[in-house]
Amino acid sequence: MKLWIIGKRGLLASAMRRKCLEKGIDHVATTRKEVDVEDEKSVRAQFETMHFTHVINCSGYTAVDQAEEEEARAFALNRDAVALLAKLAQEHGKKLIHFSTDYVFDGEKEGYQTGDPTAPLSIYGKSKEAGEKELHPEACLIRTSWLFGQEGSHFVKTMIRLMEQQETLSVVNDQKGRPTYADDLAEAALSLLDASGTFHFANEGETTWHGFAETIKRKLEEKNHPLRCHTIEPVTSEKFGKAKRPASSILLTENLQPPHWEKGLEEVLAHAFES
Numbered sequence: 001m002k003l004w005i006i007g008k009r010g011l012l013a014s015a016m017r018r019k020c021l022e023k024g025i026d027h028v029a030t031t032r033k034e035v036d037v038e039d040e041k042s043v044r045a046q047f048e049t050m051h052f053t054h055v056i057n058c059s060g061y062t063a064v065d066q067a068e069e070e071e072a073r074a075f076a077l078n079r080d081a082v083a084l085l086a087k088l089a090q091e092h093g094k095k096l097i098h099f100s101t102d103y104v105f106d107g108e109k110e111g112y113q114t115g116d117p118t119a120p121l122s123i124y125g126k127s128k129e130a131g132e133k134e135l136h137p138e139a140c141l142i143r144t145s146w147l148f149g150q151e152g153s154h155f156v157k158t159m160i161r162l163m164e165q166q167e168t169l170s171v172v173n174d175q176k177g178r179p180t181y182a183d184d185l186a187e188a189a190l191s192l193l194d195a196s197g198t199f200h201f202a203n204e205g206e207t208t209w210h211g212f213a214e215t216i217k218r219k220l221e222e223k224n225h226p227l228r229c230h231t232i233e234p235v236t237s238e239k240f241g242k243a244k245r246p247a248s249s250i251l252l253t254e255n256l257q258p259p260h261w262e263k264g265l266e267e268v269l270a271h272a273f274e275s
């Protein structure tokens, strides 16, 4: 078994690589420069020259607000590149593991099971939904939500920076979801390497972005980390972002039993400040 991890320096790919190293799983990871998944020639060459058994597609257009103005770019990466990977994986007999998002749902339900109909509200959500539809039944699709981790850009990193700089922050409290630690998702993905179909993986525990920010602040204070921030104002999402996001996008994880997101948060803070 050998994994090809696409999107080498991204948030999830970095966690996948760490978990592979920890578990001694043979893998190769590529950056966009090495293999551009939007370039058919480049992807074909990889399939023809590299030995691997599984394609772990951690690439994606993930700029949710920017996607509202860059629809073509979002669809090129989130739909067309997925279609190409799915086609070549099938042709070459490789297993494809692909990731999608809670933003394929409209947020009208309290919780979403894998079989629930999708109804994305944003261009990003629509492009991810379109990518899901390109997969073959043998592929493994894992939907996740509100990712954070040791590397990459994400909410926890942004909050730490802002809490160090500003006395007051405004954070939305009208969207509910399940924050997910990329390392836990990577572990789950490694346990699903031979599975087919759709899975939901998100850490245990629901919160709002405001609740998430309050917890980050409390844990930083417990560590005596110097913060300027004393108040986190709860605000509505109208004030923020161009893209419409689901009000409640709780992914129900069915047979998977993920740990609580606060445990992942503690690991990220320990990694950031204690190493």
Ligand SMILES: NC(=O)c1ccc[n+]([C@@H]2O[C@H](COP(=O)([O-])OP(=O)(O)OC[C@H]3O[C@@H](n4cnc5c(N)ncnc54)[C@H](OP(=O)(O)O)[C@@H]3O)[C@@H](O)[C@H]2O)c1
Residues within 6 Å of the ligand: 006, 007, 008, 009, 010, 011, 012, 013, 031, 032, 033, 035, 036, 037, 038, 057, 058, 059, 060, 061, 062, 077, 099, 100, 101, 102, 128, 143, 144, 145, 146, 147, 148, 152, 153
């Ligand atoms: N982040 C979240 O909160 C979240 C939530 C739900 C689902 N997801 C899904 O989880 C997956 C991983 O997300 P992430 O947050 O880890 O993403 P990320 O940190 O934004 O990383 C995406 C990676 O894709 C690479 N990439 C972009 N264009 C490429 C191309 N043409 N060819 C090859 N690689 C390319 C990027 O490389 P460069 O840096 O070189 O451009 C980057 O390393 C995505 O499918 C995403 O939709 C994420």
